[in-house]
Amino acid sequence: MLTVLFKKEWRTNYKIFLIFIAVLTLYTSVIVAMFDPKLGESLNAMKESMPQIFAAFGMTDPGLTLLDFLTNYLYGFIFVVIPFIYIVIMCHRLMSRYIDKGSMAYLLAAPHTRTQVMLTQLGVLLSGLIGLILYAVLLIIGCSTMLFNESVEIGKFLMTNVGLFSIHLFFACICYLCACCFNETKYSIGIGAGIGIASILIQMLSQVSDKMEFLKYMTPLTLFDAKGLQLFERSAIIGMGVLFAASLVAIIFAQACFKKRDLPL
Incomplete structure (x- = not known):
């Protein structure tokens, strides 16, 4: 990893990170403050009047504990969408923008290998996501x-x-793989973002009714089973392991693609 490049990218993009921190603060603090076991009855009444809307956003059961409440109202939709938007924006700023404008060739003119540059940019993306x-x-x-x-x-x-x-x-590794493989932004960002958006929409549709439940097998979001992980269920842990393994494979392909491809000037 190139320390100088890593610090430079963070200095350039820290404001975007702070914006997402502010958004998370707003939504998270409001949702946590809403928790009240007595509120469950009111929410259930609202759910019965709008069952499909509540189901689409994964808000089917407010639960009796704070963890149950947060799982349904944060981890079902908000914590999926907000970090994903951050991933798409940062993939554009860290990789796609450089390639599309021809700036990546000049960055690689320095005595650094393509692998070093690629992993440094990926490090900036993942460090922000972890943050x-x-x-x-x-x-x-x-x-x-x-x-x-x-x-x-x-x-x-x-x-x-x-x-x-x-x-x-x-999602980050898939978006980054696309950013490493295509020259034009409409493909490098469009394909990666499209996969994520399609996954979210399919997941929402699969939760609307039993007739559409089969759709859940068409999205990687099914592998993230928050409730199953809380119970340490084997299937949920295996699903999480599959996601980590698939991410590693995507990184390997991204490195191989970026290392061998021709870059526009």
Whole structure:
């Protein structure tokens, strides 16, 4: 990894990271503050009046505990979408933009290998992603302790977030692979972002009714089973392992593609 390039990219992109931190702070603090076991009855009444909308966003059961509530109202949609948007933006800024404008050739003119440059840019992307998830974890623990004088079940909560990282690592590596393989932004970002958006929409459709439940097998989001991870179910852990393995394969392909391809000037 190239330390100078890593620091330069963070200086250039830290404002974007802070914007997403602010967005996470807003949504997370509001959702945590909404928790009230008595509120479950009101939410269930709303769910019965709009069942398909609640199901599409994964909000089918408010639960009785804070962890159940957060799993449904944060990890079902908000914590999937917000980091994914960050991934798409950063893949564009760290790789696609350089290639599309021909700037990558000048960056590689320095005495650095393509692998070093590629892994450094990937390091910036993943460090930001890890930062967002860690911040969300600490914010939830802090808010729950401050508001309710108790915290979530730490072991189950951390396992959920390892699973959350696995799905976003997969999306990040797929988007980065596309950014490394194509010259034009409409392909390098469009394909990677399209895969993620399609996955989210398919997941939402699969939750609307039993007739469309089969669609869940067409999206990698099914491999992220937050509730299963909290119970340490074997299938959920295997799904998380598959996501980590697929991410590694995508990184290897991205490195091989970027190393051998011709870059526009």
